[in-house]
Amino acid sequence: MIDTYVIPLIKILFVLNATLIGVTYMVLLERKVIAWVQVRLGPMRVGPYGVLQPIADAIKLILKEDITPTRADKWVFTAAPIIVMVPALITFAVIPFGPTVHLFGRDVPLYITDVNVGLLYIVSVASIGVYGIILGGWASNSKFPLLASLRASAQLISYEVAVTMTLVSLIMTAGSLSMVRIVEAQNEANVWFIFVQPVAFVLFFIGGLAETNRAPFDMAEAEQELTGGFHTEYSGMRFALFFLAEYANMIVVSSVATTLFLGGYLAPFPNVDALNFLDIVPGWIWFLLKTFLFLYVFLWVRATLPRYRYDQLMRLGWKVLIPVAIANVIVTGIVKVLL
Amino acid sequence: MGEAIAFYVISALILGFAVLVVSTRSTVHAVLFLVLNFLAVAALYVLLTAQFLAVIQVLVYAGGIVVLYLFVVMLVNLKRPPEDHSAPQRRGWLGFALSGVVLAQLAAILVWGGVGAATDSSAAQSSDLALNNVERIGMLLYADYLIPFEVASMLLLVAMVGAIILAKREL
Numbered sequence: 001m002i003d004t005y006v007i008p009l010i011k012i013l014f015v016l017n018a019t020l021i022g023v024t025y026m027v028l029l030e031r032k033v034i035a036w037v038q039v040r041l042g043p044m045r046v047g048p049y050g051v052l053q054p055i056a057d058a059i060k061l062i063l064k065e066d067i068t069p070t071r072a073d074k075w076v077f078t079a080a081p082i083i084v085m086v087p088a089l090i091t092f093a094v095i096p097f098g099p100t101v102h103l104f105g106r107d108v109p110l111y112i113t114d115v116n117v118g119l120l121y122i123v124s125v126a127s128i129g130v131y132g133i134i135l136g137g138w139a140s141n142s143k144f145p146l147l148a149s150l151r152a153s154a155q156l157i158s159y160e161v162a163v164t165m166t167l168v169s170l171i172m173t174a175g176s177l178s179m180v181r182i183v184e185a186q187n188e189a190n191v192w193f194i195f196v197q198p199v200a201f202v203l204f205f206i207g208g209l210a211e212t213n214r215a216p217f218d219m220a221e222a223e224q225e226l227t228g229g230f231h232t233e234y235s236g237m238r239f240a241l242f243f244l245a246e247y248a249n250m251i252v253v254s255s256v257a258t259t260l261f262l263g264g265y266l267a268p269f270p271n272v273d274a275l276n277f278l279d280i281v282p283g284w285i286w287f288l289l290k291t292f293l294f295l296y297v298f299l300w301v302r303a304t305l306p307r308y309r310y311d312q313l314m315r316l317g318w319k320v321l322i323p324v325a326i327a328n329v330i331v332t333g334i335v336k337v338l339l
Numbered sequence: 340m341g342e343a344i345a346f347y348v349i350s351a352l353i354l355g356f357a358v359l360v361v362s363t364r365s366t367v368h369a370v371l372f373l374v375l376n377f378l379a380v381a382a383l384y385v386l387l388t389a390q391f392l393a394v395i396q397v398l399v400y401a402g403g404i405v406v407l408y409l410f411v412v413m414l415v416n417l418k419r420p421p422e423d424h425s426a427p428q429r430r431g432w433l434g435f436a437l438s439g440v441v442l443a444q445l446a447a448i449l450v451w452g453g454v455g456a457a458t459d460s461s462a463a464q465s466s467d468l469a470l471n472n473v474e475r476i477g478m479l480l481y482a483d484y485l486i487p488f489e490v491a492s493m494l495l496l497v498a499m500v501g502a503i504i505l506a507k508r509e510l
Contacts, residue, residue, distance in 0.1 A: 076371070116472060120394040127402025131374065134406070138367065138413055150410070157406060177473060 003106075011112050015092050019251065024054035026247040030299050037303035064236035069141060072233070076139035081234065081241035084132030087125045088248035094118035095255050096180045098265040098284035110265070110284060111180060118179040119171065122256060123164055126211065129249070130156045133220070133230050136242065140233035149230035151310060152220030156211060158317040163207035165325035166200045169332040170260055173197055183264035190271035194261040199328050201261045203321055205297075208253035210317065213246060215302035219310055254294035255287070262290045345386055352379040366412045370405060377401040391472040 028043065028050065035042030043050030068077055098110035115121055130153050137149020173196055174182040186192055194201045210217040221229035231242040258264060265283030269275050308316070356376035363369050377400045384393035480488050 073365075073367075076367070115390060117390050117394045120391070120398065124394045124398035124402055127398055127406075130402070130406055131371075131409075134409055134413070135371075146413075150413075153406065153410070157403075160402075 007106070007108060008112060011108075012093075015097075015112060016089060019089060019092055019248065020244075022251055023244050023247045024058060026250065026295065027057065027243075028054050029295070030247075030302070033296065033299040034303045037300070058240070061237055061240040066236040066238065067233075069233050071141045073139040073141065076135050078238075080132045080136035080139055081238045081245075082132070083135065084129055084245040085241045085248070087129040087132075088245045088252055091122050091125050091252045092255075094121055094179050095259060096183055096264055097287050098282065101282075109180075114178055114180045117177045119167060119177045119182070119260075122179075122252075123160075123167065126249075126252070127160060129245070130160075132242075132245070136234070137230035140230075142233050144226045144228075145230045145232045148220050148226040148232070151226075152213060152230055155213070155217065155219055155313060155317075158314060159207045159210040159217075159321070162317055162321035162325050163204060163211060165322060165329060166203040166207060167260075169200050169325070169329045170197055170204075172329070172332045172336060174260075179259055179264075183259060183266065186263045187266055192261060192263040192266070192268075197261070197328075197332070199324065201257075203325050203328070204257060204261070206316075207321060208257060209298070209301065210313070212249040212253055212298075214250065214298055216305040216308050217313055218302075218307060219313060250295060250298050251291065254291045254298070257294050258287060258290040264290075342386065346383070349379055349383050349386065353383065367409070370409050370412055373408070374401050374405050377405065389472060391476055 031053075032042040032050070043053040046052040046056045068074060093112045094115055096109075096111040096114070100107050100109045102108075133156070134149050134153045137145040137147075137152075140146070170182075170193060171177060173193060174185040176182060176185065182193075189196070209215075213220050220226075226232075231239055234242060265287040267275070267278040267281065267283075267286055353376055356372045356379060359372040360369050360376060363372060377396060381393040381396040381401070384390070384396060
């Protein structure tokens, strides 16, 4: 009873809340990091060093007037932000945050569930999120959002192919689709998969930037060309859902990249005996550190690189990333057979 | 007991969404009900402990193919309600007759064809099917049914090349 219902529920509550708090504070972190890159201070007024800024933002967004355009398709217009947000959140169900810990006389594994098709589950759930973007743009019944949503969804679909092909080579290395098994495989191999599959890692990261609609691939929100992007007509909390879903997706991509390539909750270099003292740091702290490393790179890239043009983006996706990903799968297969 | 309830609820959802797909007036809404229908079918697969199939159902059908449908539908009629073309009784009886024939065909397959073969092999396989979904499907596709699988993929390739040639007259 307790093991099947209570503990998973507590875990779900905990992970959901931690993610949502993480998402709101990602917004602050982004503003701060970009401010530092541009030699500014960033938000400083609300609380010490602006740490209460996300709460002020949330209150503002909740209190704002919620406008539905008159000619909009009401049901779809309401559903679109939800469709964007939900897949981003339920992905965390299969991500292992740490090894099994002993809490209150019970062995609690630090993941919500371990499906034997975990990685495919993440990919397929992410593919549902595209609907929110398409429908949000379509239901607004306005030109610019529609154009932006077409752009965004074309981009997402093409980069999904590249990312999925990339993951195939990683699955071949790990020998399993279960996220927990993939981390264990890195433990048994005594090496993080970033050193085994460096090409796959680079492809995954570029694909991840494009899949989350982040700079330099934030074509959907090119202000100069499309005003605000597919969510132009949204206001208040509905806009906030789109906005937060982007950050939630960043956290998803970062934690998936951590699990697949940086050994998840494993300490760095498990095969070097001189670094064994690192084991005193709990696994979930390693997981958070690695995830934040990725998140920081996301922000850093945004502050550094200019936006791609749309045709360049498509060319990169179809003519570079996908062929390289397929070649990587073939090479991995040949190496697997030879060794 | 719980499994039976889940099965009937999911089946009712599948049928309900299917009816909505053909009865709703807006094409975009029809496509959305189709997505919900596919998701419900995926839930049915999960109930059968075929998680791999369920995930692939969501990834390929709900997440891939229907997105392209949606593109086409959105670009072809932007927010225009479907025109009332001609009389509603037009060819209605023909549609009913054709769907009746298909229904009879499916029923005949269920009643006379393949039932005996399915029951004895599925009883033998169901025990390890739950354990290693992915491996079993992989073995079936790439060992037992390798040639049909490759023929099907060649067919898809030919269709793709044909579509590109039709779309781009001067290459």
